[in-house]
Amino acid sequence: MNFAINSIGGIFYTLFYSLFKKHNIYHKLDLIVREIVRMGIESLGVVAIASILGGLIAVFLIDQRLGAYIPDFYITEAISKSVIIELGALGASIALVGRSGTRITAEIATMKVNEEIDALKTMAIDPYDYLIYPKMTASVISYPIMVVFSEILFIFGAMIFMVYIKGFGFRTFLFGIREHFRMLEFIQSLVKGAVFGMVSTSISSYFGLNASKGARGVGEATTNGVVYSVVLIFLFDYIIIRIFSLWL
Amino acid sequence: MVIVDKITKTYNNRKVLDNLSIKINDEEIITIIGKSGIGKSVLLKTIIGLVKPEKGRVIIDDLPLEGKNIYLLRKKIGFVFQKSALIESLNIGDNIGLALKFVQNIDPETIKGKVIDALAKVELKPDVMELFPSNMSGGMLKRAAIARAIVLNPKYILYDEPTTGLDPIVSRTIEDLIVNLNKDLHITSVIVTHDLNSAIGISDRIAMLSDGKITFLGNTESFVNSKNGDIMEFRNSYYLKTGE
Numbered sequence: 283m284n285f286a287i288n289s290i291g292g293i294f295y296t297l298f299y300s301l302f303k304k305h306n307i308y309h310k311l312d313l314i315v316r317e318i319v320r321m322g323i324e325s326l327g328v329v330a331i332a333s334i335l336g337g338l339i340a341v342f343l344i345d346q347r348l349g350a351y352i353p354d355f356y357i358t359e360a361i362s363k364s365v366i367i368e369l370g371a372l373g374a375s376i377a378l379v380g381r382s383g384t385r386i387t388a389e390i391a392t393m394k395v396n397e398e399i400d401a402l403k404t405m406a407i408d409p410y411d412y413l414i415y416p417k418m419t420a421s422v423i424s425y426p427i428m429v430v431f432s433e434i435l436f437i438f439g440a441m442i443f444m445v446y447i448k449g450f451g452f453r454t455f456l457f458g459i460r461e462h463f464r465m466l467e468f469i470q471s472l473v474k475g476a477v478f479g480m481v482s483t484s485i486s487s488y489f490g491l492n493a494s495k496g497a498r499g500v501g502e503a504t505t506n507g508v509v510y511s512v513v514l515i516f517l518f519d520y521i522i523i524r525i526f527s528l529w530l
Numbered sequence: 531m532v533i534v535d536k537i538t539k540t541y542n543n544r545k546v547l548d549n550l551s552i553k554i555n556d557e558e559i560i561t562i563i564g565k566s567g568i569g570k571s572v573l574l575k576t577i578i579g580l581v582k583p584e585k586g587r588v589i590i591d592d593l594p595l596e597g598k599n600i601y602l603l604r605k606k607i608g609f610v611f612q613k614s615a616l617i618e619s620l621n622i623g624d625n626i627g628l629a630l631k632f633v634q635n636i637d638p639e640t641i642k643g644k645v646i647d648a649l650a651k652v653e654l655k656p657d658v659m660e661l662f663p664s665n666m667s668g669g670m671l672k673r674a675a676i677a678r679a680i681v682l683n684p685k686y687i688l689y690d691e692p693t694t695g696l697d698p699i700v701s702r703t704i705e706d707l708i709v710n711l712n713k714d715l716h717i718t719s720v721i722v723t724h725d726l727n728s729a730i731g732i733s734d735r736i737a738m739l740s741d742g743k744i745t746f747l748g749n750t751e752s753f754v755n756s757k758n759g760d761i762m763e764f765r766n767s768y769y770l771k772t773g774e
């Protein structure tokens with residue numbers, strides 16, 4: 283319990299300290315861009331597979347359980363709504379935590395164990411500044427991009443099922459998606475992506491920075507990073523949908 | 531001048547540093563010796579603020595090492611880690627130029643020149659700039675780590691075991707390097723080692739750390755002739771081991 287409270291405190295310290303400290307963005311532009319590219323490339327595969335399968339699964343279940351009671355047209359609506367309101371952002375973010383979040387924790391924890399973090403400090407380089415801030419900024423950009431990518435592939439997965447297995451018309455499918463599209467829901471998913479990105483990256487970084495010595499320290503830090511990321515992503519998901527429900 | 535004033539640091543209920551005080555004079559080479567695990571690295575890290583003692587304080591050039599001063603004072607101090615601690619993901623050139631880029635905001639061309647100069651001082655060729663730490667030998671890593679410290683023109687350099695684990699020839703070049711940096715650039719050097727020969731060879735003063743305290747402090751001559759129990763034990767076991 284004590285550990286959890288300390289960790290949450292540390293995570294928010296990491297989040298706000300990295301965000302609100304005065305930074306020279308231009309100086310770290312190369313670090314930020316490199317991190318965006320890295321997150322994108324390393325997570326592309328897992329996000330793609332998870333999203334396409336997610337789309338297939340969701341649409342299959344809706345069709346199997348409700349297909350007899352509702353017209354096919356509403357299946358399309360149900361899938362596009364659930365993807366844009368919830369599944370895309372959640373799915374992509376969890377996949378990113380599994381791929382990039384773990385990498386960030388392991389990377390920082392290894393630096394900690396090898397005293398590289400201490401070495402930065404002795405050179406008057408703030409590790410929050412040099413290591414964490416670029417990753418945080420990168421995740422605010424790359425998470426929403428991956429969310430959009432995931433939404434498209436989720437719907438693509440659903441389309442495969444509807445069009446090729448159910449023989450639903452391609453145009454009707456697209457029309458169904460377009461008909462029910464609401465800009466604000468889409469924006470909500472982008473906001474979720476950005477917030478989940480910031481939160482999970484500060485969590486991954488916090489546990490990396492506070493890893494204990496030895497190879498075991500790296501493993502423990504990585505596990506904690508994933509557990510806390512998943513829990514806090516769900517918590518912030520709830521907060522964001524409550525805020526957006528004022529307008530939606 | 532560095533004043534370590536009544537420092538206490540406890541790990542797992544053991545007072546690794548126990549009300550320890552020591553003064554380090556400008557432009558001297560002082561070596562701290564002591565058994566493995568006695569707290570030499572902890573003492574060195576306290577001097578640069580990486581370890582926060584429960585009691586006591588460190589004063590460097592009349593400023594206490596606290597709060598905003600830490601950042602200021604660290605710019606005057608170079609630290610050479612026991613295991614070099616170069617950033618694995620950066621090549622040697624970027625490692626040495628890191629603080630020039632991020633702290634001093636110097637342009638890349640000037641940085642390159644300074645990095646090459648620093649490498650020359652530690653007798654490394656400019657081609658090592660492209661190498662990554664994982665592809666370098668222990669001796670090269672130590673020298674690169676020293677180059678990373680001197681490129682920032684520090685007034686003090688703290689060396690944690692600069693020669694341990696290196697062959698006698700490389701050890702010798704590193705010792706010469708430390709002495710030359712001290713003579714030419716007037717860098718005050720604090721060296722931690724259990725290599726007694728090296729300590730006697732290059733130091734102005736030698737300090738013995740034992741049971742959390744400095745139990746001996748004096749010039750090399752008084753060290754060699756000392757009848758202090760700790761020192762006699764240390765000397766005997768050292769010469770027994772090295773067969774000298």
Ligand SMILES: Nc1ncnc2c1ncn2[C@@H]1O[C@H](COP(=O)(O)OP(=O)(O)OP(=O)(O)O)[C@@H](O)[C@H]1O
Nearest residue numbers: 541542546564565566567568569570571572573612
């Ligand atoms: N971060 C830490 N957490 C817990 N204990 C520590 C920590 N750092 C050092 N210690 C303990 O403090 C004692 C002194 O460690 P230190 O590394 O200073 O020894 P040393 O004199 O440098 O030894 P060596 O010659 O082997 O490098 C050791 O018993 C070590 O276990």
Ligand SMILES: [Mg+2]
Nearest residue numbers: 570571612690
């Ligand atoms: Mg040590």
